Amino acid sequence: MYARPFVLALIFFGASLSGGASGQAVVEGRVALPKSRYAPVVNQRYEVVAKGGVISLMPPLAVVYLEGTFPRPAALPVRQMVQKDLAFVPMLLPVQTGTRVEFPNLDNTYHNIFSYSPAKRFDLGRYRSDERPIPSEVFDTPGLVTVRCDIHEHMRGLILVLNTPYFVLSDGEGTYRLSGLPPGHYVLKAWIDSRTTREQAVELRDDTTLRADFP
Amino acid sequence: MISPSKPKRAELPGFRVRLLVAMMLVVSAVTILGLLFAQHRAAADVKRGLQLEFQSELDAWHAIQDVRYAALAERCHALARKPRLHAALEDDALDLLYLSARDELSDIMEPEGSPVETGGRVLRARFYRFLDARGRVISPPEGEEVGRLAPGDEARLAFNAVPDHAQTGYLVRNPDRADETIDEIMVMPIFSTETGEAIAALLLGFNPVELGGHRTVTAMRSGLWLQGHLHLPSLSAAARAAIEQDLARAVNASPPPENSMEVEVDGGPQLLFYKRLNPGSLFPPTYEVCLYPLTESLARQRRLLWQFGAAGAVLLLGAFFASNFLSSRLSAPVEKLAVDSAENRAQRRRAEAALQLTSEELQRSARFSADASHQLKTPVTVLRAGLEELLAGEKLPPAAREEISTLVHQTLRLTNVIEDLLLLSRMDAGRLQLEFSPVDLIPLIEGWLDDFSVLPDALGLKIETDLPPALAINGEKRYTSLILQNLLENARKYNCAGGRLRIAARPEGTQAVLTVGNTGRPIPRAMQEHIFERFHRGSSGENIPGHGLGLNLGRELARLHRGDLKLTRSDEAWTEFEVRFQLAPTNPAPSSHGLV
Numbered sequence: 001m002y003a004r005p006f007v008l009a010l011i012f013f014g015a016s017l018s019g020g021a022s023g024q025a026v027v028e029g030r031v032a033l034p035k036s037r038y039a040p041v042v043n044q045r046y047e048v049v050a051k052g053g054v055i056s057l058m059p060p061l062a063v064v065y066l067e068g069t070f071p072r073p074a075a076l077p078v079r080q081m082v083q084k085d086l087a088f089v090p091m092l093l094p095v096q097t098g099t100r101v102e103f104p105n106l107d108n109t110y111h112n113i114f115s116y117s118p119a120k121r122f123d124l125g126r127y128r129s130d131e132r133p134i135p136s137e138v139f140d141t142p143g144l145v146t147v148r149c150d151i152h153e154h155m156r157g158l159i160l161v162l163n164t165p166y167f168v169l170s171d172g173e174g175t176y177r178l179s180g181l182p183p184g185h186y187v188l189k190a191w192i193d194s195r196t197t198r199e200q201a202v203e204l205r206d207d208t209t210l211r212a213d214f215p
Numbered sequence: 216m217i218s219p220s221k222p223k224r225a226e227l228p229g230f231r232v233r234l235l236v237a238m239m240l241v242v243s244a245v246t247i248l249g250l251l252f253a254q255h256r257a258a259a260d261v262k263r264g265l266q267l268e269f270q271s272e273l274d275a276w277h278a279i280q281d282v283r284y285a286a287l288a289e290r291c292h293a294l295a296r297k298p299r300l301h302a303a304l305e306d307d308a309l310d311l312l313y314l315s316a317r318d319e320l321s322d323i324m325e326p327e328g329s330p331v332e333t334g335g336r337v338l339r340a341r342f343y344r345f346l347d348a349r350g351r352v353i354s355p356p357e358g359e360e361v362g363r364l365a366p367g368d369e370a371r372l373a374f375n376a377v378p379d380h381a382q383t384g385y386l387v388r389n390p391d392r393a394d395e396t397i398d399e400i401m402v403m404p405i406f407s408t409e410t411g412e413a414i415a416a417l418l419l420g421f422n423p424v425e426l427g428g429h430r431t432v433t434a435m436r437s438g439l440w441l442q443g444h445l446h447l448p449s450l451s452a453a454a455r456a457a458i459e460q461d462l463a464r465a466v467n468a469s470p471p472p473e474n475s476m477e478v479e480v481d482g483g484p485q486l487l488f489y490k491r492l493n494p495g496s497l498f499p500p501t502y503e504v505c506l507y508p509l510t511e512s513l514a515r516q517r518r519l520l521w522q523f524g525a526a527g528a529v530l531l532l533g534a535f536f537a538s539n540f541l542s543s544r545l546s547a548p549v550e551k552l553a554v555d556s557a558e559n560r561a562q563r564r565r566a567e568a569a570l571q572l573t574s575e576e577l578q579r580s581a582r583f584s585a586d587a588s589h590q591l592k593t594p595v596t597v598l599r600a601g602l603e604e605l606l607a608g609e610k611l612p613p614a615a616r617e618e619i620s621t622l623v624h625q626t627l628r629l630t631n632v633i634e635d636l637l638l639l640s641r642m643d644a645g646r647l648q649l650e651f652s653p654v655d656l657i658p659l660i661e662g663w664l665d666d667f668s669v670l671p672d673a674l675g676l677k678i679e680t681d682l683p684p685a686l687a688i689n690g691e692k693r694y695t696s697l698i699l700q701n702l703l704e705n706a707r708k709y710n711c712a713g714g715r716l717r718i719a720a721r722p723e724g725t726q727a728v729l730t731v732g733n734t735g736r737p738i739p740r741a742m743q744e745h746i747f748e749r750f751h752r753g754s755s756g757e758n759i760p761g762h763g764l765g766l767n768l769g770r771e772l773a774r775l776h777r778g779d780l781k782l783t784r785s786d787e788a789w790t791e792f793e794v795r796f797q798l799a800p801t802n803p804a805p806s807s808h809g810l811v
Contacts, residue, residue: 151298
């Protein structure tokens, strides 16, 4: 219910990030997503799925990001992953390394957010919606972090920590658009699940839109 | 004469004893059968009661176990859903697995080295381990309080693959040693929240619940039988081996989930119940074995037997006295009867002997009179012949002639007496049998009347007759006429001068009645009884010829004719005799005599 507007917002946000003096390269294309076992329905609720040790989102979404060495910004915006109706929103949150993520509790029950993922282990303890300051964590190690609630065993969220400011979530069909990119030679990667990340080398030019599909 | 009844008296107690014995036999048989039946029923009831007791105790015990198992299973299930365990398993954080589990399982784990608590101990785990997706034991980190297990024992907990449903099993540690312990293992698979696949398993080792010493009601014991070994420490090794064999045989023959049988344990019978504890488990099949001693049941049965035996003895004693009383009561009339009948028999024998004697005497006297008559007849005939010869001679003076004529007359009388006596003696001896044929009375009477008319009538009698033309009776003519002759002769003789004589005959029913009356002197009433006796003569008739046999002979002959001769009237005016004969069968052809 909340996922899709958020995705669109992220795309918009990613595009706005590129708004700088260093040019306006754009990459767009389509990531071939694994077949969903769910029939596509409107207002599809996303789930984090761990199968055979592979964590993915269901129905699948991809995160496309540009790998490279980029100057680290002085301050990164604080991101939020809220708990609402006993679910994490959004379910998949890509962030740049060093980003602080807040976990506000919008339910009128306790939650206990924790993660055992190697990229970030934390345990926020039990808190309610009136907890101030909002419990948060800084994610400074790239990797996939599975966020769980100790009280509600079905709650699952994913935070993909990326060492780049240029990333975007695809839509349900796998199409993406990444704009405001600096020109140059890079590797463009598409994260599909915890085990599958596709990549291809791209050469970006100013004011050029590159078409890059991930078959 | 009384001697034959003596042995009878000696046999009488024999009858009583026999009756008593028979009654006792019947009563004993009935009592013994009844008691046997009752005892059998009671023993069966005791046994059934005991089995029910055992069964109910067992059921209660199983109910406790079921509740405990359900509690443990629920607990394990809840543990297997813990997000931290899932996180550790799914998020590549196995190093945090046991750490997280320690918190989660802190309440279920038995504190190591702590004194044994009594309450809740059966819900406490001794150790826990995790199995990975391939069923292998995930080794706990050093120092983590997961319960100590020898490496060999830990290896025995592994599976080929992680089980997809809860498993129950038993782990025997240090088998056949003093510190042998059995752990009840519960394995709960941990399923992926999303796919439902088993990704790991939580394995917990519990204290097996034991039939502790606090169960004081009965001496029920329980143990486990797995992989051919019985773990019941309170049993001797030999008894264990025997039960192991029995169990193996019973389970191999047909493996029912539960059953019971009787076994001998250390010389005493015990009821054994076994039940598969982990049906469908990947662990080796384990059976719960409960032993329930039947010694108490046997003791109760023995006590019952004694009670029944005592009751039977009392009953039989009572029955003996009752039988004795009854038999004496019953045999009393029989004994009296026996005595009476013995006396009767003696009396009868006496009477028979007397009768025999009398009969012999009678025969002898009859034979004597017959012999005497025969012996007398010839001399009398010779005498008369001699006298008649003398009378025929002409040399005799008239006085002598008169005398001889009287003598001849006397010999004739003597001959008549002898003939009558002979006839009577024949009748007395029962040798006289009449040959019946129809005899007409009327010609016989008329014949006598003819004879009478030619005799000199000294008395001047007037004779009246009232006779039918013919009256045939059943008789033998010779003796019938003898009766008539005697009767008519008497009527003539004992009449007064110028008297009347009346002869009447008529049929009456099946009889012919002939009455002969005269105007003789009356016979005194006292004499009337005796006139039919032999050699009786009326006191007034000394001057009248006769020998006193006529009426007697007449009556005897009339009776032989199936009739009778009676005096019907005797007074101053009239004396009348009546003789009755049987009428001859009516024959339409009148006798030829009737016309004479």
